[in-house]
Amino acid sequence: PYQIHIFLNHLKQIFINNEWQDSVSGKVFPVYNPATGEQICEVQEAEKADVDKAVQAARLAFSLGSVWRRMDASERGRLLSKLADLVERDSVYLATIESLNSGKPFLPTLFVDLQGTIKTLRYFAGYADKIHGTSIPMDGEYLTFTRYEPIGVCGQIIPWNFPLMMTAWKLGPALACGNTVILKPAEQTPLTCLYIAALIKEAGFPPGVINILPGFGPTAGAAIASHMGIDKVAFTGSTEVGKLIQEAAGKSNLKRVTLELGGKNPNIIFADADLDLAVEQAHQGVFFNAGQCCTAGSRIYVEEPIYDEFVRRSVERAKRRRVGSPFDPTTEQGPQISREQQNRVLEFIQSGISEGAKLECGGKALGLKGFFIEPTVFSNVRDDMRIAREEIFGPVQQIMKFKTLEEVIERANNTDYGLVAAVFTNDINKAMTISTAMQAGTVW
Secondary structure, eight states, X not given: OTTHHHHHHHOOSEEETTEEXXXXXXXXXXXXXXXTTEEEEEEEOBOHHHHHHHHHHHHHHHXXXXXXXXXXXXXXXHHHHXXXXXXXXXXXXXXXXXXXXXXXXXXXXXXXXHHHHHHHHHHHHHHTTOOOOOEEOOSSSOOEEOOOOOOSEEEEEOOSSSHHHHXXXXXXXXXXXXXXXXXXXXXXXXXXXXXXXXXXXXXXXXXXXXXXXXXXXXXXXHHHHHOTTOXXXXXESOHHHHHHHHHHHHHTTOOEEEEEOOOOOEEEEOTTSOHHHHHHHHHHHHHGGGGOOTTOOOEEEEEGGGHHHHHHHHHHHHHHOOBOOTTSTTOSBOOOSOHHHHHHHHHHXXXXXXXXXXXXXXXXXXXXXXXXXXXXXXXXXXXXXXXXXXXXXXXXXXXXXXXXXXXXXXXXXXXXXXXXXXXXXXXXXXXXXHHHHOOSSEEO
């Protein structure tokens, strides 16, 4: 990446009130390249005092009579559209930074993550002036209507697996509806979010409307969740942290909470399915983004008549998967985000072996530098094993056998999670039965 040093020399501070500033404490923290394990740079570390400053700026920007509160909805949409245009203008640069900081392969980052980010911002740009209330017929001489109003100051805490898209998913709806925002990126991947902050200022958003605070969960994140001056918090991340945020919101000002948490998602494949399609889709569903995806199809249930063949083809496909540098155009899989996450996934793999699952391929760290793990496939997995119950968040595929429709429905729903599910069959009746029975928010 030929110009990354220019970015690293300028945008490493906290962004509050449209100004770049050092943290109150002066603390910094290192940011690493997971493909090499080397430090990229140091970034200013936001803590409670910085959250207080950001809340003050955001509340002022949201106050009655402010530029933002008086702004027409169509103008809010225009600013979001302008931000999308700037992201599109700098998409190659942003994809480069994202790949450097997160280890994502560059080409999927450019053509999937960046396009998703741009489309999300443009979607909510178009939504800004289409927020409609309703009128309600009442007895007597009364006029009753509903009107949607902005909540106020929104705290937003995003994870490290999709930094750019998560930024757009959080900013887009909040800004379209007229709220102000304090956003904390994950400490592992703050760099593209800080670049977005520079584009926010260039787009012309008023001071205080969007504030970006890189920092850690137990300090900056906890301060956002418990702050009396924040009206809503949105969090994407682990279930454990989601519970802490819900508790902090309840103990402070009963702020509204939106949580998007983990998943241990069933992928059900019947004998009448297109086997080639099912194998490839199941492969992509669990290995995409090195398995670091809350919607990963990590519990694969295969009907008994095709089980052995499905395992054989899945192992062949996993062995062909190209793992390497994010900037090699042939790379399909980059590293895990950190040494800690790499070790966590390897520990899960060892637990699968020790509990009696059959390791078909992979299972080891890969390379001398960086945080890579071989694409790993387990067969003969039981539902009571850790690898079948807990979210691994790594490139580990677990393949289980089932005999009947009723059996697989019961087993697939026997989980603490309920995020997504998938079914592969050529029988529309089976597909509808499964999709209705699954206790999941989305069924493919």
